[in-house]
Amino acid sequence: MKNTVKFLVLSFFAFSCASTEKVNWETKAHDPEFVHRAVKQVTDVIVHDIFSPPVASRIYAYMSIAGYEVAIHGDAKYASLAGQVNGLEGVPQPEAGQQYCFPLATAQAILKVGRTLVFSEDKMDAFYNNMMQEFKDAGIPKDVFERSVAYGTAVADHVIAWSGKDNYKQSRSFPKYSIEDSPATWKPTPPAYMDAVEPHWNKIRPFAIDSARQFMPAPPTSFSIDRKSQFFKEADEVYQMGKGLTDEQRQIASFWDCNPFVMNVKGHVMFATKKISPGGHWMNITRVACKQVNASYVQATEAYALVAISLVDGFISCWDEKYRSRVIRPETYINQYIDEDWTPLLQTPPFPEYTSGHSVISGASAITLTSLFGENFAFTDSTEIEFGLSVRSFKSFEQAAEEAAISRMYGGIHYRPAVQNGMLEGRALGNYIVRKLKTRRKELADAH
Structure with a gap:
C-alpha cells in the first residue's frame, strides 16, 4: 500500500514538473516582443544601409507577410494572404501531427527575409544568433526547435522566391532619370544635387492594388511664373510659411522629417545623417x-x-504620379522666382514634388491602423527619441497622419495640393486595402 501511494505521489510530481516545463517554454516563446524586436532590427539595418523610402517599404512588406503566414498557424481564426495579394501562391504548411513553436518560426521567417533584402547581413546575423539562443534558453525541446526553424525557413524561401518576380531586380538596370530643360519640371536640389530616386518604381508589382494608377490623384496645379497665377500663390504660401514658423511647427517638421538622404556639408566634406524612413x-x-x-x-x-x-502600395501609387507630373520643388521655384537666398527648414528629398509621399503613406497607414485598433485610439509616439527628438502624443491615427502631412509644408518641401491630394490618395488606397484583404477566416468566408 505504501509503495502504491509513493508511486502515485512521485507520478503526480513528475507530471506536474513536465506540465510546468511545457507551460514555461511556451509562455516564454509566445512573448510578442520577439516579433517586435525582429521588426525593429530590420528597421535599424534599413536605417544603417540608407535605403530609400520606397525600397524600405518593399522590405517591410515581404518580411511582414512572411512572418504573418507563419504566425497564423498559432491561431485558427486567421486566414492566409495567399491568393489575396498579387502573385502570392499557396504557402508551405506545417506537417500535420507535429509540434511546432510558431513564434520561433515566425521570427525565423521575418529575420531570414529581412536578411536577404538588406545589405548589412553581419548585423542581421549577430542579432539572429542572439535571438535564437534566447529561444533555446526558454527550454524549447530540440526537435520542436529544429522543426520550427525549418518551417520558418520554408515560408521565408517561398516569400523570397515570390519577391524575385516583382520586377525589382530588373529595375536596377533601368535608365536614370533624364533632367528636362523645361522650367516646370523637377531638378536636383542642394546640397548634394542627388539623382532622382527610383524613377521606375511604378513598374514594381503592387501587392493589393490592381495597378500603380488605380488611385491616381487629381492633376497638380499648372506651372506658371505669373505672380497672379495659382502656382505662384502656392509657392509663395510655402515661402511665407517658412519665414514665420513657430517653434511648434518647427518641432512637427523635424519629428516627421524621416529623410534618410540628409547630407551635411562641412567645407569639402560631405556626409549623411541617417534617419528612419517614413515607412519605418x-x-x-x-x-x-x-x-x-x-x-x-x-x-x-x-x-x-x-x-x-x-x-508599399502607397509608395508605388505616389511614385507613379511623381514621375508622371515631375513637379518642380518649392526650393527650386522660390530661389528662381521669389527669393534666391531662401532655404527650406528641411532638406529637399531627391525626387519630384507631387504628390507628397509622407501624406500618401500616412493617410493609408492611418486608415489601416484605425481598422485594427479603432477610432480615437490615443497614443504617444516615441519613434524619434533615438534620433534626438522628443515624443509626440495624438488622439488618433488620423490626427497623426494629418500632422505628418502638414509637416511637409512646414518643412518647405511641398506645396499644399501635394499634401491635401496626397492624403486623399492615401486614404482611398487604405480603404481599398482594408476592404480587400481578409485576415480573419470569418471575413474571408463572408466575402465568398
Whole structure:
C-alpha cells in the first residue's frame, strides 16, 4: 500500500514538473516582443544601409507577410494572404501531427527575409544568433526547435522566391532619370544635387492594388511664373510659411522629417545623417499600438503585414504620379522666382514634388491602423527619441497622419495640393486595402 501511494505521489510530481516545463517554454516563446524586436532590427539595418523610402517599404512588406503566414498557424481564426495579394501562391504548411513553436518560426521567417533584402547581413546575423539562443534558453525541446526553424525557413524561401518576380531586380538596370530643360519640371536640389530616386518604381508589382494608377490623384496645379497665377500663390504660401514658423511647427517638421538622404556639408566634406524612413516611422507606430493593447504575437504580425502592404502600395501609387507630373520643388521655384537666398527648414528629398509621399503613406497607414485598433485610439509616439527628438502624443491615427502631412509644408518641401491630394490618395488606397484583404477566416468566408 505504501509503495502504491509513493508511486502515485512521485507520478503526480513528475507530471506536474513536465506540465510546468511545457507551460514555461511556451509562455516564454509566445512573448510578442520577439516579433517586435525582429521588426525593429530590420528597421535599424534599413536605417544603417540608407535605403530609400520606397525600397524600405518593399522590405517591410515581404518580411511582414512572411512572418504573418507563419504566425497564423498559432491561431485558427486567421486566414492566409495567399491568393489575396498579387502573385502570392499557396504557402508551405506545417506537417500535420507535429509540434511546432510558431513564434520561433515566425521570427525565423521575418529575420531570414529581412536578411536577404538588406545589405548589412553581419548585423542581421549577430542579432539572429542572439535571438535564437534566447529561444533555446526558454527550454524549447530540440526537435520542436529544429522543426520550427525549418518551417520558418520554408515560408521565408517561398516569400523570397515570390519577391524575385516583382520586377525589382530588373529595375536596377533601368535608365536614370533624364533632367528636362523645361522650367516646370523637377531638378536636383542642394546640397548634394542627388539623382532622382527610383524613377521606375511604378513598374514594381503592387501587392493589393490592381495597378500603380488605380488611385491616381487629381492633376497638380499648372506651372506658371505669373505672380497672379495659382502656382505662384502656392509657392509663395510655402515661402511665407517658412519665414514665420513657430517653434511648434518647427518641432512637427523635424519629428516627421524621416529623410534618410540628409547630407551635411562641412567645407569639402560631405556626409549623411541617417534617419528612419517614413515607412519605418509608421511601422514603429504599429509597434506602439500593439504594445498598448497587449496584442498577441499573431495580432502583431497581422498589424505589421497590413500596414506594410499599405506602405508599399502607397509608395508605388505616389511614385507613379511623381514621375508622371515631375513637379518642380518649392526650393527650386522660390530661389528662381521669389527669393534666391531662401532655404527650406528641411532638406529637399531627391525626387519630384507631387504628390507628397509622407501624406500618401500616412493617410493609408492611418486608415489601416484605425481598422485594427479603432477610432480615437490615443497614443504617444516615441519613434524619434533615438534620433534626438522628443515624443509626440495624438488622439488618433488620423490626427497623426494629418500632422505628418502638414509637416511637409512646414518643412518647405511641398506645396499644399501635394499634401491635401496626397492624403486623399492615401486614404482611398487604405480603404481599398482594408476592404480587400481578409485576415480573419470569418471575413474571408463572408466575402465568398
